[in-house]
Each structure stands twice: as structure tokens, then as C-alpha cells.
Amino acid sequence: MAKLQKSIDKRNALIKATITLVNNNGFHATPMSKIAKMANVSPATIYLYFENKQDLVNKAYIEVKAAFTAYAFATYTEDMSVKEGFEIIWKRIADFKLNKCEEALFLAQCDNTPMIDESSRKEGIKHLQPLLDLWQRGKEEGIIKPISDYLLYAYTINPLSFLMINQERGACAIDNAHIEDAYQAAWDSIQLT
Amino acid sequence: MAKLQKSIDKRNALIKATITLVNNNGFHATPMSKIAKMANVSPATIYLYFENKQDLVNKAYIEVKAAFTAYAFATYTEDMSVKEGFEIIWKRIADFKLNKCEEALFLAQCDNTPMIDESSRKEGIKHLQPLLDLWQRGKEEGIIKPISDYLLYAYTINPLSFLMINQERGACAIDNAHIEDAYQAAWDSIQLT
Amino acid sequence: MAKLQKSIDKRNALIKATITLVNNNGFHATPMSKIAKMANVSPATIYLYFENKQDLVNKAYIEVKAAFTAYAFATYTEDMSVKEGFEIIWKRIADFKLNKCEEALFLAQCDNTPMIDESSRKEGIKHLQPLLDLWQRGKEEGIIKPISDYLLYAYTINPLSFLMINQERGACAIDNAHIEDAYQAAWDSIQLT
Amino acid sequence: MAKLQKSIDKRNALIKATITLVNNNGFHATPMSKIAKMANVSPATIYLYFENKQDLVNKAYIEVKAAFTAYAFATYTEDMSVKEGFEIIWKRIADFKLNKCEEALFLAQCDNTPMIDESSRKEGIKHLQPLLDLWQRGKEEGIIKPISDYLLYAYTINPLSFLMINQERGACAIDNAHIEDAYQAAWDSIQLT
DNA sequence: AATGAATGAGTCTTCATTCAT
DNA sequence: AATGAATGAAGACTCATTCAT
Missing domain, CATH: 1.10.357.10 (Tetracycline Repressor, domain 2)
Structure with missing residues (x-):
């Protein structure tokens, strides 16, 4: 349960970071590394939750x-x-x-x-x-x-x-x-x- | 005279190519090399007419x-x-x-x-x-x-x-x-x- | 431990390669790609250890x-x-x-x-x-x-x-x-x- | 005579510009275009007086x-x-x-x-x-x-x-x-x- | 002789993505 | 599940040199 919640939190943090950064810089000027940093995870972790950058933004x-x-x-x-x-x-x-x-x-x-x-x-x-x-x-x-x-x-x-x-x-x-x-x-x- | 016209044509072709490509792909997904190719010039030539990519789009x-x-x-x-x-x-x-x-x-x-x-x-x-x-x-x-x-x-x-x-x-x-x-x-x- | 050592080794290899190449060709005639090759890393890897070329030489x-x-x-x-x-x-x-x-x-x-x-x-x-x-x-x-x-x-x-x-x-x-x-x-x- | 003098002047201006610019920026950070500009000639003109950049500096x-x-x-x-x-x-x-x-x-x-x-x-x-x-x-x-x-x-x-x-x-x-x-x-x- | 325009080759740097742990 | 390190591929931009005039 705690573990599942943590996963959900991470996913949400990634979505939130994506929104904020894309708003300010646009899609292509928003590197995955920055999204990761803002969500306090490693870049590699993003790929556990989303297929790739496009998928992340679509979601x-x-x-x-x-x-x-x-x-x-x-x-x-x-x-x-x-x-x-x-x-x-x-x-x-x-x-x-x-x-x-x-x-x-x-x-x-x-x-x-x-x-x-x-x-x-x-x-x-x-x-x-x-x-x-x-x-x-x-x-x-x-x-x-x-x-x-x-x-x-x-x-x-x-x-x-x-x-x-x-x-x-x-x-x-x-x-x-x-x-x-x-x-x-x-x-x-x-x-x- | 012919030379000046050629310059103007090139500049226009660059602007036109920029518009088309940015429309289809967005600013950051439009490389200078593609703009150059569509305008039939070398990438380096763009920099004779515009300071940089940002300047090109602004213009x-x-x-x-x-x-x-x-x-x-x-x-x-x-x-x-x-x-x-x-x-x-x-x-x-x-x-x-x-x-x-x-x-x-x-x-x-x-x-x-x-x-x-x-x-x-x-x-x-x-x-x-x-x-x-x-x-x-x-x-x-x-x-x-x-x-x-x-x-x-x-x-x-x-x-x-x-x-x-x-x-x-x-x-x-x-x-x-x-x-x-x-x-x-x-x-x-x-x-x- | 082994990982840390590997990092240090890489950094040292980069410094060493820089010295050798700059000695032979001078700063501006020494491309990052050559430094990378001589240190057996990818050019992108240099930027994990140094901010940019100038920083590499300064260090x-x-x-x-x-x-x-x-x-x-x-x-x-x-x-x-x-x-x-x-x-x-x-x-x-x-x-x-x-x-x-x-x-x-x-x-x-x-x-x-x-x-x-x-x-x-x-x-x-x-x-x-x-x-x-x-x-x-x-x-x-x-x-x-x-x-x-x-x-x-x-x-x-x-x-x-x-x-x-x-x-x-x-x-x-x-x-x-x-x-x-x-x-x-x-x-x-x-x-x- | 006047023509010859003009040629000599241009050559001298090029040498002078080279010295000044190389002093301040080094060889490789001194573009031919800047040398030309400082000597008030076209870049192409340099090649009438010198074989190439290396030759210019050697001379x-x-x-x-x-x-x-x-x-x-x-x-x-x-x-x-x-x-x-x-x-x-x-x-x-x-x-x-x-x-x-x-x-x-x-x-x-x-x-x-x-x-x-x-x-x-x-x-x-x-x-x-x-x-x-x-x-x-x-x-x-x-x-x-x-x-x-x-x-x-x-x-x-x-x-x-x-x-x-x-x-x-x-x-x-x-x-x-x-x-x-x-x-x-x-x-x-x-x-x- | 002189040039402005043009460019191909090359440089630094970034980044999405993967991999070993 | 999670990561930091690593990188290949790509992009913006520069520059020595050439060419048409």
C-alpha cells in the first residue's frame, strides 16, 4: 500500500513537472533530465512509468x-x-x-x-x-x-x-x-x- | 540588379520554408538544416540573412x-x-x-x-x-x-x-x-x- | 568503490588526453571529439565531468x-x-x-x-x-x-x-x-x- | 606606381591585422573574416596575397x-x-x-x-x-x-x-x-x- | 586586382534513451 | 523498483576557402 502510494506520487510528480516545464519552455525545450530533476527522480525512472517523452506528454x-x-x-x-x-x-x-x-x-x-x-x-x-x-x-x-x-x-x-x-x-x-x-x-x- | 533579386528571393524562400516547417513540426522540431534544404541553400547561407534561428523566426x-x-x-x-x-x-x-x-x-x-x-x-x-x-x-x-x-x-x-x-x-x-x-x-x- | 575509481580514472584520462593534445596542436586545434577518443569515452561523457571545453582546460x-x-x-x-x-x-x-x-x-x-x-x-x-x-x-x-x-x-x-x-x-x-x-x-x- | 603602393599597403595592413588579432585571441580564434575586416578588404582578397591562413601567419x-x-x-x-x-x-x-x-x-x-x-x-x-x-x-x-x-x-x-x-x-x-x-x-x- | 556571396566540413554541446548495478 | 553513468545521434553555428562577377 505505502509502496503503491509512492509509485502514484512519483507518477503524479512527473506529470506535474511536465506541465510546469512545458508551459514555460515548450515541449522541445523541456529536457527529460529537467523533468526528472523537478520530480526528484532519476531520468531513468521516467521510463518505468512512461514509454518515452511523447507518451509522457500525451498522458x-x-x-x-x-x-x-x-x-x-x-x-x-x-x-x-x-x-x-x-x-x-x-x-x-x-x-x-x-x-x-x-x-x-x-x-x-x-x-x-x-x-x-x-x-x-x-x-x-x-x-x-x-x-x-x-x-x-x-x-x-x-x-x-x-x-x-x-x-x-x-x-x-x-x-x-x-x-x-x-x-x-x-x-x-x-x-x-x-x-x-x-x-x-x-x-x-x-x-x- | 539580378544579384539583388536573387538575394531577395533567397531570403523569401527561407522565410517561406520556415513557416511551412514550423507549422508542421513546431519551432524546436524544425532544424536549420531542413529549412536550408527546403529553401535550396546551404545551412551556412541562412546565417548571411539572419543572425540565428530565433532571429529567423522573429523576422x-x-x-x-x-x-x-x-x-x-x-x-x-x-x-x-x-x-x-x-x-x-x-x-x-x-x-x-x-x-x-x-x-x-x-x-x-x-x-x-x-x-x-x-x-x-x-x-x-x-x-x-x-x-x-x-x-x-x-x-x-x-x-x-x-x-x-x-x-x-x-x-x-x-x-x-x-x-x-x-x-x-x-x-x-x-x-x-x-x-x-x-x-x-x-x-x-x-x-x- | 569500483565505480568511484572508474570515475576518477575517466576524469584523469580526460585531463591527460587534453594535455597531450593541446601540447601538440594548441587549444583551438584540439577538438573535444579527439580528446574523447584518446580517453576512450564518448564526447558526451566529457560533459559529465567538465562544464565545457574551457572548463576542462582550466581544470x-x-x-x-x-x-x-x-x-x-x-x-x-x-x-x-x-x-x-x-x-x-x-x-x-x-x-x-x-x-x-x-x-x-x-x-x-x-x-x-x-x-x-x-x-x-x-x-x-x-x-x-x-x-x-x-x-x-x-x-x-x-x-x-x-x-x-x-x-x-x-x-x-x-x-x-x-x-x-x-x-x-x-x-x-x-x-x-x-x-x-x-x-x-x-x-x-x-x-x- | 600608385597601384603597386596600394598593393603593398594592403599586404601590410593584412600583416598588421593578423598580428593584432592573433595577439589578442590566438591563432585559431582569429578568423580570416576578422582579419579582412580589420584590414578593410574582402576575405577573398587575402588569398591574392597569401596562399592560406597558415601562410599568412608564417609570413x-x-x-x-x-x-x-x-x-x-x-x-x-x-x-x-x-x-x-x-x-x-x-x-x-x-x-x-x-x-x-x-x-x-x-x-x-x-x-x-x-x-x-x-x-x-x-x-x-x-x-x-x-x-x-x-x-x-x-x-x-x-x-x-x-x-x-x-x-x-x-x-x-x-x-x-x-x-x-x-x-x-x-x-x-x-x-x-x-x-x-x-x-x-x-x-x-x-x-x- | 577585387569582392560579396556561398558553402562543405567541422566544432561544441545537448538530450532522449539505455544499461549495469 | 530505482538509479547514475554513459552514449549515439543530432542540432546550431562557424569558418577557411572558392567562385561568379
């Missing part, structure tokens, strides 16, 4: 993505109205993106560069299904514009990534008022009037 | 960004109404992002990763001023929501990057109908009603 | 210089008379310079070219203090000319470097008679009559 | 060595007494070494490292013949110790190189009093008493 991506979606839908239930449900989900996502910066930034990097295997990326998208379902319901009820899910995502969720990156970069700070403005913009862009 | 970024903003504002004049002007600019940008894929993808990579020097990034951004001015006018005229420029950008321009990336990736294809939907969503998100 | 210099001064003063004690002490030290130095050719030649190269960091040079020089103290005593006792230590060094110790280099080059061979002549010349040049 | 060495010996013996005539002649020559050499620092330092570098072809070095040595002749006369007249010319050189001329290098390095400054001390030491070391 990190999948885990963070899973944590993200779990967080996003934690307070949502299918019996909510479309508007209520969207607001709940959107604000959870905003909360995640703007407060869990490390994870969010890592996801953004992975989503925007050829750093993750295509297969791992696909693995990550399907977790958003509840949101897609909600949108479907909204379209059927005539509350949400009958447009492609990609567009709905582009205009409601993706802007949060942009804001997060710029906040990280120190270009702008996002407070609660901004969040409310952002939510309004998101909703205005997709609601059917 | 590529600045040039592409300049081409982008030139394209964006080519048909816009300040005597247009806010709504008209916004539509003109937005559609030029959409046109660029969805048709000049290589350049657009390269800009997206540069804007989302720590690949470009902060100074070059600033250099590239400053050309967006006409759009910011237009927004300012729109806010004063009560046509556009009185919210931060970052939000306006996040909800009108940035979604196009997301759509472009996904189109590039083969995840979705954008036709004219989509564009119109997207424009409507962009405008709805920022107009004051 | 080699410091070690050889330390060995030199240790040898020089091994048989000298402060209770000896000035004349006796000088002869003891001088002959040890002559012995070192003319028999431990590799080390001596390496020191001469380092001392005459901008190859070693100033700090390492200083580090290496400070061990000559006992000789300077002896000279001080000699001046006070009216046995040695009251002239600058640089002059004393130039006329007693430095000539040995010149002779060593020329012997190495095959220009002249130094036997015991020569040594005695040389000692006499050295002493005559600095003694107060 | 520079031979010319400086010739200038040195010319200077050394300029005021000496064979009808002088041994003591007088030695003093004349020694002081000219001292004058050269301590005042024409660039040339002297360059010679020292060349004489102490594997930078010059053996043949060029030999070419350079023979110019000292008048001093060797003087010493021969001194030995015959019982004025100078009957020891090898190498020893005589090591104890009278070579110390000046050591002092010059250290002066260059800023370690010690040599004034007229020092020179007199040095001359005395030199003479004491070789005179027969």
Missing part, C-alpha cells in the same frame, strides 16, 4: 483534459434548462481556465501546436459530450442558433482560452466584472432572438 | 503579421460607419485566416507559444490600431458594448483562429454559409442592443 | 600547476639557509621541467597564451609563495639582489621553460652538466656580491 | 622576426669589445621587447606554440647570428662562460620575453631602473669571473 494531456471536463460538468445536471445549464457549465469552465492557470495553459499549448498525437487529442474531445448534448437540446427548443458545434465552441468556450493566455502573459487581468461581460458576450453570440 | 513572424494587418485593413477607410467598417474588416480577416492557411496557422502558433521574443510580438501587434480605433468609435456612438478590447477581440477575431486551426486539421470545413453564421455570432456578441 | 591547468608546485617544494623546509633552499627548490623545478616534459610544456603553453581564464591563472600562481618568501629572506640577509620578484623569476626559473621547450623541440638536449651550468647562471644572476 | 612571423633582428643589431658593429657589444645589443633588444609590444608579443606567441611551421621558425632563428658570433668571441677571450648558446640565450635574452608578457598582462610595469637591474642580472649570469 499528461489526457489527464489534464479529463480533470478539466470533470470540473466543467461537476455542477451540471441534465434536468436544468438550456439557459441555466449553459450558464452553469460556462462559468465552471471560466473558473477553471482563469484560476487553474497551469492546467489550462498546458491544454491550450497542446491544442494549438503539433505536440500531441492526433489520437490523444481525439481522446480529449469526446469528454465535452454533455455540452454538445445541451446545445442540441437548445437548438431543438429554438433557444440556440442552429449552427455548427464548432462555431458554438469557437464563440463561447474558445474565447476563454484567449483571455487566459493573455492574463498569463500579464497583458490583461480578468476580474468578476470581466467574467460577467464575457458571459454575456458568449450568450449573445449563440442565443436565438 | 518571419513580423513579416507575416505585417502582411496580415495590411490585408485586414486594405479595403477599410475611416469614413465608414462603425457597423460597416467592422464588417469589412472582419470579413477581410476571415478571408485571410481561412484562405491563407499557412500564414494564418503560423501566426496562431506564434501567438500561442513562447516561441517569439516579446519585443517581436509587440512589434507585430501594434498594426491592429485601426480596429481598436473603430471599436472606440463604436463605444462612443453606443453601438458597441463598452467592454475591454481584449474581450472584443476574444469574441470576434480570435474565434476565427480556432476555426482555421480546426479546418486545417480536417476537423471541419468552412464554407460561405459558415462565414455568414460566424460573422453574425461575432457581431451579436459585441453589439449593444 | 587541467590548475591540477598540473598544483602538481608542479607540490613537486617543487617537496624537499624544501624553511629552516634551510637561503642559498641551500634556493638550490634545492631550483633543482626540483629543473627536474620537473626537464623530465616531466608533458606537464611542463602544457604549463608553458598556458602561461604564454590567452588560453586560460585569468582567475584560473591566479589560482595556479598563488602556490609559489614559499619561493617568494625565500627571496624576501635572501634580500633581508643581503644575499640576494634587492630587485623585483618578477626579475628574480625571469632570471632563475623562466629560463628553464625556454630550455625545456627547446629540448622538446629537439633543438638541444639537456644533460647533468648543462643543469649545473644553468644553476650557476641562475644563481650568479641574482646573488649579491 | 607575418618572418617579417616581424626580420624587423626584430634588424632593430637588435642596428647600432652594433663588430669592432666593439665583447662587453660593450653585448650591452649595446641587449639594450636594443630590451628596447624592442618592452616598447614594440605588439611585435614582441606576437613573436613570443609564435615561439611558444605550435602555430608556426618548423621551417618558418628556422628561417627566423638564423638572423641572430651576430649575437652568436659575439658570444663565441667572448668565450675565446675568456670573458663569457664557456656554456651552450642555448643557455646564454635562456639567461640573457629570454627573460625579456617573460617580462614583456607580464607587462602586457598588466602584472608588472618595467621602467628604466628595472631595465638596468635586468641588464646587470643578464650580464652577471654569463660573465666569467
Whole structure:
């Protein structure tokens, strides 16, 4: 038990170190040796937990993505109205993106560069299904514009990534008022009037 | 004369090769030797035109960004109404992002990763001023929501990057109908009603 | 134990190879790859033991210089008379310079070219203090000319470097008679009559 | 004529630049491009005057060595007494070494490292013949110790190189009093008493 | 004679990965 | 399971030299 826990701890430390370092330097500027050092293990030990560097990053991506979606839908239930449900989900996502910066930034990097295997990326998208379902319901009820899910995502969720990156970069700070403005913009862009 | 032209051609070929390769592999997975090969020069020749790899990418970024903003504002004049002007600019940008894929993808990579020097990034951004001015006018005229420029950008321009990336990736294809939907969503998100 | 010894052996082999190769070709004409080959390790291994090429040469210099001064003063004690002490030290130095050719030649190269960091040079020089103290005593006792230590060094110790280099080059061979002549010349040049 | 002069000027500028740069950085850390730049010519032009880098340095060495010996013996005539002649020559050499620092330092570098072809070095040595002749006369007249010319050189001329290098390095400054001390030491070391 | 552009060969250094313990 | 040492392969960059003009 203690031994198993230790293993899990090491694995987590490696994932965490990977995220931090890749965020700051990018994938190729992050040597395995540095990841090992930050996780307090030997470089060779990494290969007991992961096949190779690519595998390590893929796994990190999948885990963070899973944590993200779990967080996003934690307070949502299918019996909510479309508007209520969207607001709940959107604000959870905003909360995640703007407060869990490390994870969010890592996801953004992975989503925007050829750093993750295509297969791992696909693995990550399907977790958003509840949101897609909600949108479907909204379209059927005539509350949400009958447009492609990609567009709905582009205009409601993706802007949060942009804001997060710029906040990280120190270009702008996002407070609660901004969040409310952002939510309004998101909703205005997709609601059917 | 012929010599000068040859020099310019070589420089352009290097910039072009850099864009293509960085798009496909990312900055650190793009060796100078490959850039040289694709541009049909010796690796050493690159250093006649650029100080080092970082400089090469910075210069590529600045040039592409300049081409982008030139394209964006080519048909816009300040005597247009806010709504008209916004539509003109937005559609030029959409046109660029969805048709000049290589350049657009390269800009997206540069804007989302720590690949470009902060100074070059600033250099590239400053050309967006006409759009910011237009927004300012729109806010004063009560046509556009009185919210931060970052939000306006996040909800009108940035979604196009997301759509472009996904189109590039083969995840979705954008036709004219989509564009119109997207424009409507962009405008709805920022107009004051 | 065996492992530690192996590490030490490798380090020593690297230092030795550096000395030999720099002696024959000079610093810049000695590639790390050749040093590695001569020490029977991979080039990358060098960087486990030294920070970079400059560091390797600096460390080699410091070690050889330390060995030199240790040898020089091994048989000298402060209770000896000035004349006796000088002869003891001088002959040890002559012995070192003319028999431990590799080390001596390496020191001469380092001392005459901008190859070693100033700090390492200083580090290496400070061990000559006992000789300077002896000279001080000699001046006070009216046995040695009251002239600058640089002059004393130039006329007693430095000539040995010149002779060593020329012997190495095959220009002249130094036997015991020569040594005695040389000692006499050295002493005559600095003694107060 | 004007054309010829221009050629000579260029050649001289190249030799001069070589000396300066090799003094400061060493042979291998002195690129041809820098030499060209300092001499205000194109790199390609160097190859009109010299076969290659090695040839350039060899020629520079031979010319400086010739200038040195010319200077050394300029005021000496064979009808002088041994003591007088030695003093004349020694002081000219001292004058050269301590005042024409660039040339002297360059010679020292060349004489102490594997930078010059053996043949060029030999070419350079023979110019000292008048001093060797003087010493021969001194030995015959019982004025100078009957020891090898190498020893005589090591104890009278070579110390000046050591002092010059250290002066260059800023370690010690040599004034007229020092020179007199040095001359005395030199003479004491070789005179027969 | 003179050159600026071009380059192939080579240098230092890094790093993902393996291996002996 | 864990590691520190070791390395082959690769990458950025430099430079002596040549070539077209």
C-alpha cells in the first residue's frame, strides 16, 4: 500500500513537472533530465512509468483534459434548462481556465501546436459530450442558433482560452466584472432572438 | 540588379520554408538544416540573412503579421460607419485566416507559444490600431458594448483562429454559409442592443 | 568503490588526453571529439565531468600547476639557509621541467597564451609563495639582489621553460652538466656580491 | 606606381591585422573574416596575397622576426669589445621587447606554440647570428662562460620575453631602473669571473 | 586586382534513451 | 523498483576557402 502510494506520487510528480516545464519552455525545450530533476527522480525512472517523452506528454494531456471536463460538468445536471445549464457549465469552465492557470495553459499549448498525437487529442474531445448534448437540446427548443458545434465552441468556450493566455502573459487581468461581460458576450453570440 | 533579386528571393524562400516547417513540426522540431534544404541553400547561407534561428523566426513572424494587418485593413477607410467598417474588416480577416492557411496557422502558433521574443510580438501587434480605433468609435456612438478590447477581440477575431486551426486539421470545413453564421455570432456578441 | 575509481580514472584520462593534445596542436586545434577518443569515452561523457571545453582546460591547468608546485617544494623546509633552499627548490623545478616534459610544456603553453581564464591563472600562481618568501629572506640577509620578484623569476626559473621547450623541440638536449651550468647562471644572476 | 603602393599597403595592413588579432585571441580564434575586416578588404582578397591562413601567419612571423633582428643589431658593429657589444645589443633588444609590444608579443606567441611551421621558425632563428658570433668571441677571450648558446640565450635574452608578457598582462610595469637591474642580472649570469 | 556571396566540413554541446548495478 | 553513468545521434553555428562577377 505505502509502496503503491509512492509509485502514484512519483507518477503524479512527473506529470506535474511536465506541465510546469512545458508551459514555460515548450515541449522541445523541456529536457527529460529537467523533468526528472523537478520530480526528484532519476531520468531513468521516467521510463518505468512512461514509454518515452511523447507518451509522457500525451498522458499528461489526457489527464489534464479529463480533470478539466470533470470540473466543467461537476455542477451540471441534465434536468436544468438550456439557459441555466449553459450558464452553469460556462462559468465552471471560466473558473477553471482563469484560476487553474497551469492546467489550462498546458491544454491550450497542446491544442494549438503539433505536440500531441492526433489520437490523444481525439481522446480529449469526446469528454465535452454533455455540452454538445445541451446545445442540441437548445437548438431543438429554438433557444440556440442552429449552427455548427464548432462555431458554438469557437464563440463561447474558445474565447476563454484567449483571455487566459493573455492574463498569463500579464497583458490583461480578468476580474468578476470581466467574467460577467464575457458571459454575456458568449450568450449573445449563440442565443436565438 | 539580378544579384539583388536573387538575394531577395533567397531570403523569401527561407522565410517561406520556415513557416511551412514550423507549422508542421513546431519551432524546436524544425532544424536549420531542413529549412536550408527546403529553401535550396546551404545551412551556412541562412546565417548571411539572419543572425540565428530565433532571429529567423522573429523576422518571419513580423513579416507575416505585417502582411496580415495590411490585408485586414486594405479595403477599410475611416469614413465608414462603425457597423460597416467592422464588417469589412472582419470579413477581410476571415478571408485571410481561412484562405491563407499557412500564414494564418503560423501566426496562431506564434501567438500561442513562447516561441517569439516579446519585443517581436509587440512589434507585430501594434498594426491592429485601426480596429481598436473603430471599436472606440463604436463605444462612443453606443453601438458597441463598452467592454475591454481584449474581450472584443476574444469574441470576434480570435474565434476565427480556432476555426482555421480546426479546418486545417480536417476537423471541419468552412464554407460561405459558415462565414455568414460566424460573422453574425461575432457581431451579436459585441453589439449593444 | 569500483565505480568511484572508474570515475576518477575517466576524469584523469580526460585531463591527460587534453594535455597531450593541446601540447601538440594548441587549444583551438584540439577538438573535444579527439580528446574523447584518446580517453576512450564518448564526447558526451566529457560533459559529465567538465562544464565545457574551457572548463576542462582550466581544470587541467590548475591540477598540473598544483602538481608542479607540490613537486617543487617537496624537499624544501624553511629552516634551510637561503642559498641551500634556493638550490634545492631550483633543482626540483629543473627536474620537473626537464623530465616531466608533458606537464611542463602544457604549463608553458598556458602561461604564454590567452588560453586560460585569468582567475584560473591566479589560482595556479598563488602556490609559489614559499619561493617568494625565500627571496624576501635572501634580500633581508643581503644575499640576494634587492630587485623585483618578477626579475628574480625571469632570471632563475623562466629560463628553464625556454630550455625545456627547446629540448622538446629537439633543438638541444639537456644533460647533468648543462643543469649545473644553468644553476650557476641562475644563481650568479641574482646573488649579491 | 600608385597601384603597386596600394598593393603593398594592403599586404601590410593584412600583416598588421593578423598580428593584432592573433595577439589578442590566438591563432585559431582569429578568423580570416576578422582579419579582412580589420584590414578593410574582402576575405577573398587575402588569398591574392597569401596562399592560406597558415601562410599568412608564417609570413607575418618572418617579417616581424626580420624587423626584430634588424632593430637588435642596428647600432652594433663588430669592432666593439665583447662587453660593450653585448650591452649595446641587449639594450636594443630590451628596447624592442618592452616598447614594440605588439611585435614582441606576437613573436613570443609564435615561439611558444605550435602555430608556426618548423621551417618558418628556422628561417627566423638564423638572423641572430651576430649575437652568436659575439658570444663565441667572448668565450675565446675568456670573458663569457664557456656554456651552450642555448643557455646564454635562456639567461640573457629570454627573460625579456617573460617580462614583456607580464607587462602586457598588466602584472608588472618595467621602467628604466628595472631595465638596468635586468641588464646587470643578464650580464652577471654569463660573465666569467 | 577585387569582392560579396556561398558553402562543405567541422566544432561544441545537448538530450532522449539505455544499461549495469 | 530505482538509479547514475554513459552514449549515439543530432542540432546550431562557424569558418577557411572558392567562385561568379
